[in-house]
Amino acid sequence: MNEALAPLAEFRKTLITRRTLFRSVFDTDPGHRVLKHLRKFCKIGQDILVPGDPHATAHNLGKQRVYLHIESILKMDSETINEISRNS
Numbered sequence: 651m652n653e654a655l656a657p658l659a660e661f662r663k664t665l666i667t668r669r670t671l672f673r674s675v676f677d678t679d680p681g682h683r684v685l686k687h688l689r690k691f692c693k694i695g696q697d698i699l700v701p702g703d704p705h706a707t708a709h710n711l712g713k714q715r716v717y718l719h720i721e722s723i724l725k726m727d728s729e730t731i732n733e734i735s736r737n738s
Contacts, residue, residue, distance in 0.1 A: 662735040665726065672723045685720070692717035 675681050689695075694717055698710035726734075 658735055658738070661738055662731060665731045665734060669723055669726045669731070672720065676720065676724055688717050688720070694718075 676685055692713040693710055694714060698707060698714060700706035700710065
């Protein structure tokens with residue numbers, strides 16, 4: 651393998667491993683139940699703005715980002731992984 655492409659291949663492998671691990675945890679009945687709880691807890695689909703309290707708003711935004719990160723990894727397909735790898 652070309653040395654210049656080695657980091658790209660390693661990053662792609664990392665993404666595939668991460669997706670596999672997340673799916674092994676969350677693509678189960680208990681995992682679906684946890685995701686359902688996290689969806690509520692992280693205020694997905696809800697207003698996160700706390701008028702007059704930028705810290706609480708930022709806190710809510712952080713919670714949403716964690717859930718959305720988990721969701722994005724679970725939804726990754728091979729084409730997405732290849733695209734992310736190419737653009738990194």
